[in-house]
Each structure stands twice: as structure tokens, then as C-alpha cells.
Amino acid sequence: MQGKSQDKAEKEQGEIAAERSYKGLNTSERKALRRTQLMKAGIDVMGSKGYASCSCKMICNQAGLTERYFYQSFANREALLQTIYQEHSERIMALISEAVMNGETDQLALRVELGLRAFYQDMRENPKIARILYIETSGVSPEMDDLVASTTHGFAIMFIELLQHYYPDKHLGVDDAELVAIGLVGGVNAILVHWLLSNFEMPLESVLQSASFMFKSVSASLLERG
Amino acid sequence: MQGKSQDKAEKEQGEIAAERSYKGLNTSERKALRRTQLMKAGIDVMGSKGYASCSCKMICNQAGLTERYFYQSFANREALLQTIYQEHSERIMALISEAVMNGETDQLALRVELGLRAFYQDMRENPKIARILYIETSGVSPEMDDLVASTTHGFAIMFIELLQHYYPDKHLGVDDAELVAIGLVGGVNAILVHWLLSNFEMPLESVLQSASFMFKSVSASLLERG
DNA sequence: TTATTTTGACATGAATTCGTGTCACTTTAC
DNA sequence: GTAAAGTGACACGAATTCATGTCAAAATAA
Numbered sequence: 327m328q329g330k331s332q333d334k335a336e337k338e339q340g341e342i343a344a345e346r347s348y349k350g351l352n353t354s355e356r357k358a359l360r361r362t363q364l365m366k367a368g369i370d371v372m373g374s375k376g377y378a379s380c381s382c383k384m385i386c387n388q389a390g391l392t393e394r395y396f397y398q399s400f401a402n403r404e405a406l407l408q409t410i411y412q413e414h415s416e417r418i419m420a421l422i423s424e425a426v427m428n429g430e431t432d433q434l435a436l437r438v439e440l441g442l443r444a445f446y447q448d449m450r451e452n453p454k455i456a457r458i459l460y461i462e463t464s465g466v467s468p469e470m471d472d473l474v475a476s477t478t479h480g481f482a483i484m485f486i487e488l489l490q491h492y493y494p495d496k497h498l499g500v501d502d503a504e505l506v507a508i509g510l511v512g513g514v515n516a517i518l519v520h521w522l523l524s525n526f527e528m529p530l531e532s533v534l535q536s537a538s539f540m541f542k543s544v545s546a547s548l549l550e551r552g
Numbered sequence: 553m554q555g556k557s558q559d560k561a562e563k564e565q566g567e568i569a570a571e572r573s574y575k576g577l578n579t580s581e582r583k584a585l586r587r588t589q590l591m592k593a594g595i596d597v598m599g600s601k602g603y604a605s606c607s608c609k610m611i612c613n614q615a616g617l618t619e620r621y622f623y624q625s626f627a628n629r630e631a632l633l634q635t636i637y638q639e640h641s642e643r644i645m646a647l648i649s650e651a652v653m654n655g656e657t658d659q660l661a662l663r664v665e666l667g668l669r670a671f672y673q674d675m676r677e678n679p680k681i682a683r684i685l686y687i688e689t690s691g692v693s694p695e696m697d698d699l700v701a702s703t704t705h706g707f708a709i710m711f712i713e714l715l716q717h718y719y720p721d722k723h724l725g726v727d728d729a730e731l732v733a734i735g736l737v738g739g740v741n742a743i744l745v746h747w748l749l750s751n752f753e754m755p756l757e758s759v760l761q762s763a764s765f766m767f768k769s770v771s772a773s774l775l776e777r778g
Numbered sequence: 779t780t781a782t783t784t785t786g787a788c789a790t791g792a793a794t795t796c797g798t799g800t801c802a803c804t805t806t807a808c
Numbered sequence: 809g810t811a812a813a814g815t816g817a818c819a820c821g822a823a824t825t826c827a828t829g830t831c832a833a834a835a836t837a838a
Contacts, residue, residue: 464690475749505762512742513735523701536731547769
């Protein structure tokens with residue numbers, strides 16, 4: 327009895343965790359797997375029912391796990407939303423970045439179009455993620471609002487840097503180009519939301535044409551007088 | 553006893569409502585007054601705590617009324633949000649429309665700027681309304697999403713009609729000008745949200761310059777080849 | 779096999795929200 | 809003054825959610 331509770335205490339202090347495999351996976355692998363399952367289930371549920379009207383329980387059921395494991399991986403429902411938001415925002419940014427970089431063209435406009443195409447294509451393939459990122463995330467909490475704002479800002483910066491990379495000598499024809507870029511990113515998102523809520527009724531090419539049109543016009547004006 | 557319950561039954565069937573004044577107001581005036589108080593309180597509470605984390609009770613307390621009266625005027629919390637959204641969207645649209653109409657200039661760009669100025673000024677004066685319209689309303693419910701989408705669409709149409717009014721002969725240089733306009737409106741909103749979340753740190757003129765820059769660039773391109 | 783860890787199903791309790799209902803009090807009409 | 813209508817404070821139950829806890833069964837190491 328003495329020895330038993332001593333063992334327990336040691337384990338709780340946890341210098342050396344009792345790495346024991348279960349169904350072929352060790353502790354950290356299992357934990358990571360469950361986390362992945364929860365993320366996937368979170369996207370499924372939040373992306374269809376909506377964040378506001380889903381509970382941890384629903385997500386756990388979808389994941390085939392219990393609430394105990396939910397709170398082992400995430401502090402609460404909002405933490406899961408944040409994680410999903412961050413992970414996929416970064417993924418999308420990388421996606422766009424890659425598409426822009428790999429474009430074999432000198433024209434800025436064509437590169438922008440490649441980036442936008444990559445974006446809209448991915449969003450059509452992953453409508454639940456699109457909904458979470460661009461509809462469900464607004465008005466959740468001040469922290470979430472800040473995260474969304476800084477992410478939007480990140481995309482805006484990306485565009486500005488692209489401009490400056492291609493036209494390093496031009497100085498942009500407006501006081502606050504960053505604010506204009508934030509507007510552009512907001513415009514791209516608004517078009518996406520419209521497309522999404524109409525169940526992707528219009529062809530990708532129409533959406534793409536409109537969004538790149540906006541970008542091209544503004545870019546041209548930005549560089550005009552530089 | 554018999555007579556009493558018969559009277560009651562008559563009143564419940566309610567052919568002739570017992571219009572009795574109270575504190576100098578008749579039934580419908582009182583009801584309207586309470587509705588107004590609830591709207592005001594709704595804007596106060598939803599615009600500061602946020603829609604997601606406020607209850608009917610909070611709104612009633614703020615209004616100095618009881619829940620009984622809340623449900624007399626609104627089916628539920630969301631109905632109040634919808635009413636506020638609709639009323640102020642219409643007010644803002646009228647505001648912009650008037651500013652554009654009253655502009656004493658031939659230049660489209662200047663008229664657009666007048667409209668945007670009226671918009672951003674009003675939003676700075678009413679930050680709680682701004683927050684409700686452009687942050688809190690997203691992801692509440694499918695109905696609300698549709699309302700937001702159709703309102704955004706309405707603003708886009710307004711812009712297109714303005715263009716066509718000033719340049720009736722030009723045909724716009726893009727297949728789906730409406731979609732571009734939706735993007736522009738989204739851009740204006742995104743700039744507002746950025747401004748709002750930074751507590752209106754930047755001067756109005758900066759915000760205005762960026763937003764009108766976007767409009768001017770795109771309008772010019774739209775009309776270019778027409 | 780046996781002891782222990784890990785798991786899943788379920789219980790729990792505090793908290794909150796919704797929408798309705800009760801009841802004493804105030805204001806009005808007569 | 810009196811009876812009726814209107815009001816506000818509060819209670820109420822049903823429902824839900826969150827986050828944690830319990831416990832027997834399954835899987836594993838020895």
C-alpha cells in the first residue's frame with residue numbers, strides 16, 4: 327500500500343512518464359492522434375452546424391471520443407476554433423505564396439491571379455474550412471477578433487511585399503498602402519463568402535476574374551505615380 | 553363570476569381592445585416606447601459585450617424593462633439583432649445615398665468620396681452599431697447570414713447603379729461587375745473593421761483616402777474600355 | 779495469468795438561458 | 809373611493825452546456 331501510493335506520486339510528479347503503448351501507439355502518438363481526430367471533427371461540425379450552435383459534446387461524438395479527451399487537448403471549444411483557424415490560415419497563406427512564387431511569368435498581374443486561383447480552388451474544395459475561416463470566426467470573442475484582424479493584416483502585408491518585390495523602386499501612390507491592402511483582402515474574402523453562400527453556383531473563372539480585376543486595378547493605380 | 557369570465561373571453565377574442573392610457577400614453581404608444589427602449593438597450597449591450605455573450609435578461613435590465621415585455625416585442629434575441637441590423641443598414645444606405653445625391657460635383661470620384669465620408673463618419677459616431685453590423689452579425693444563423701449577404705448585395709447594387717447613372721452609355725469592362733462591387737463593399741467593410749478594432753486610432757482622412765482610392769481605381773478600370 | 783494502464787460510457791453539479799407564470803403594487807377610469 | 813387594467817419584481821421548470829469525476833471493461837506488460 328505504501329509502495330503503491332509512492333509509485334503513484336512519482337508518476338504524478340512525472341519525471342519519467344510510463345510510456346506504455348496501446349493499440350500499437352505510445353502515449354504521445356495516441357494523444358496526437360486524438361488531437362487530429364478532434365480537429366477533423368471540429369471542422370466537420372463547426373463547418374456545417376456553425377460554431378455558435380455546436381457543443382463540445384457534438385464534436386466529441388463526431389470524433390468518436392469522449393469529452394475527457396477533448397479537454398486534454400484543448401482548453402475549450404474556442405481554443406479548438408482558434409487552432410483550426412490558425413492552422414488553416416497558415417496553410418492557405420503558404421499555398422498562395424507557393425502559387426505566386428512558382429508562377430513562370432514576369433507580370434505581377436498574372437502572379438496575383440495564380441495566387442487567387444490557388445485560394446479560391448482550395449476554398450471550393452474545403453467549403454467547411456472556408457465557412458469556419460470567413461463566417462464563423464467573427465464576433466466570437468475579443469481574442470478571436472484580434473486573431474482574425476492580425477491574420478487579415480498578414481495577408482495584406484504579403485500583397486504589399488509582393489508589390490515591392492516586383493517594383494522595388496516605385497513608391498506607392500497612397501499614404502497608407504497597407505490600409506488599401508487590407509481593403510483588398512477584405513474584398514477577396516467578401517467575394518468568397520458570396521460564392522460560398524450561393525453554394526459555389528458561379529464558375530471559378532467568374533469569381534477569379536472579378537477578384538483579380540479588383541487587384542489589377544488597384545495595383546495599377548498604386549504603382550502609377552510612384 | 554359568470555359575467556366576469558365572459559368579459560375576459562370577449563377581451564381575449566379582442567374585437568375592441570380596451571384602449572386605456574397609462575402615464576399619458578395609450579396601449580400602442582406604450583408598446584412602441586418599450587420597443588424603442590429595447591432597441592436602444594440592445595445596441596448598447598450587443599455593441600459592447602457582443603451578441604454571442606449577452607442574454608435577453610441583460611438587455612432587459614439595460615432597458616429597465618422585464619423579459620415579459622421583451623417577448624412582447626421580439627420573438628427572441630436574434631429577432632432583435634435582425635431588427636437592429638435591418639433598421640440601421642437602411643439608415644446607413646439612405647445616409648450614403650443622400651450624401652451622394654447632394655454632392656455638387658460632376659465627378660463620380662468626388663461623389664463616391666462624399667458617400668464614403670458620410671459612412672465612416674457615422675460609424676465612428678456610432679461604434680456600437682458598427683460593431684453589431686460588421687462584426688457581431690456573422691455566423692449567428694443561416695437566416696442572419698442570408699440577411700447580411702443580401703444587404704451587402706444591396707450596397708453593391710447601389711454602387712453599380714451610380715456608375716450606370718453617370719455613364720449610361722458605357723458598358724462595364726468585366727463580365728460580372730456585381731461581383732466586383734460586392735468585393736468593393738467588402739473592402740470598405742474590412743477597412744471599417746480594422747479602424748474600429750484599433751479604436752479609431754487613425755484619422756478619418758486616412759481611412760477615407762484608402763477606401764476611395766480603392767473605389768477610384770476600380771471604377772476607372774471598369775469604365776476604361778466600355 | 780495477473781496487475782496495471784488506458785479507455786469509453788456515463789454521472790455529476792454548477793451555471794446559464796429561455797420563455798412563461800405568479801402576484802402584489804401602481805395607475806387609471808368611473 | 810372602488811374596480812379593473814397595467815406594471816415590475818421575481819419565481820419557475822425545462823433544457824442545455826461546461827468541465828470534471830467515477831467506474832467497469834478492454835488492452836497491455838510482466
